[in-house]
Amino acid sequence: MLKVVGQDAQVELFIKTANKGMLAHSFIVSGPDGVGKSVFAYFMAQYLFCKEENKPCGKCINCTRIKNKNHPDVIEVTPKKSIGVDDIRDLNDKINTKPYEGDKKVVIIKNADLITVQGQNAFLKTLEEPPYDTTIIMLVENINLILDTIKSRCQIYKFNRIPTSKVKEYLLGVGVSLEKAELFSELSDGIIGNALKMLDTHYTILRNETSEILSTIINFKRTNFLEVEDFFTENKDKIDDVFDILLSFLRDISLYKNTFNEEFVLNKDKLPIIIELSRSLSYNRLNKLLDIMLNIRSNIKKNANYQMAITALLISIQEV
Template sequence: MSSDVVIGHDNIKLQIANSIEKGRFSHAHIIAGEEGIGKSLIGKDIAIRLLGKKINKQYVDIIEFKLQKDKKSIGIDDIKNIIEETNKKPYEGDKKVILLYNADKMTEAAQNAFLKTIEEPPKGIFIILLCEKLEKILDTIKSRCQIYKLNRLSEDEMLIFLKNRFPGISKEELKIMNAFSDGIPGRAERFIEDESLKEIRNSTANILKDICQNKIDDVLHNEAFLIKYKGEWQEILTCFLAYIRDILLYKETGKNELVINIDKIDDIKDMAEMFSFNKLSVIINIIKDTRKKLERNVNPVLVFDSMLVKMQEV
């Protein structure tokens, strides 16, 4: 795979390509960004370029370490295995690339154990750490790495990605997927492939309908749905905000073509009649407050319960 087919992040891709071409690519790097933003694609592309290869496939000198499914963190024993691998000579050529996924899941002790290897790996060894939360990486490690922060794609970049990835997609689906993805390509792929996300999208619309119809029992009944998908809280809140955005625009303009969730246009029209601008504004603030609490790892059961109650009381 070439970075040419990785949509967006043009400045970062150019910087990486130039440094590899000129032999100035340093031995340790961190690629940070949200899940689905393209970290693994860029990391794998870097590895292939460093080995001087052209085809995207498995190579014996590209070693990938991932968080085990039954574990929540990467510990010292895992790091010892990685260090052992870095001390082995490349098999085919004179370079080897270590890709460590979920690097922000390393315990502090594991990071400290990895520090010396990151600072001075054996000749020809390159270490690339992929992470979502850069703040969870120790400063001592960050100071020894070149850091690339991947931002969400622009609307135009997302449209290019969606058309390339799903060539048969309709304009209606394109619009919906672009809104749901919120600038993250991986979310758009999950929208097509993951039935749970379709349930999330439908259920968030139903919650808003219950709120505007003052169906208190039905609103609180939805707590079970929110708890079921508590690990997908970002998607849940994104759906809420996308619907509210559509309701606000339709209330103000009455134009169908401005609605992103066009397949829900009848629901959007009904809610536009029943919700006031003030109530929608208050609900937006409730959702923003909910996001802040969940980002601080407050108990999601309590957070979602509070959100539903506050929405109903507006």
């Protein structure tokens, strides 16, 4: 069975509603990225397709295929950019296709908050009466972007961040060492997906490199310009993670500078660097660096030209 970690109340609510035969055809699952929305959607699909009495059993052929994402009637749609009326027409076509095997299907729409207002209006009718016993599950980070007319047609499940103790418990349960479980749960911000990402060796390498580049930035000399520029160019695809890591270090440096209390530091394994950098940075420079990072990150998120944003970052860093 797929395990939705730390969202017991929402899972229980779903099972109770389902056992009473009161499930809707359309659902919204909302919550921050990495909190378990997608796992929950597949868990719901397992429930709907499972043939055993205690649903979802997690073992039958349907449960297994859904877990492995190869059930022909469980369709996932993952838009990368905004979804307008034309895209909704394609989506409606998908939903209007007959199930391949049985008499029902599940359509999981990730990033459904990317559907424009016009798109949402064009989707209303499908949501109201999905054909062929279709269940539509929309996953959203920001439920405020969803129209009330859509919300009123859906059963809504809200996922929140969970206590870091729960994240730690989970990590220990899957065999992560105590040291890593403590570090990653502290850094996870209460989001399981964040902690899982940190288990990846690539992430560890990126985190180490980012901490080194932060030292370089803080002790900036003109000769390092290329090194910093190369780092940002090479890590364009991982820039979200890079900024998360940079901001997490700057937060630690700021807290340590204010309190001299090691307990408040989240990046405990990097304590010596954090202490050293907190000494070499004035409050003024620290605050300016934070502003610069937040500003450039938001520009990149708004699809500013990446290389220009990085150049702007380098110029700003030299000036503080």
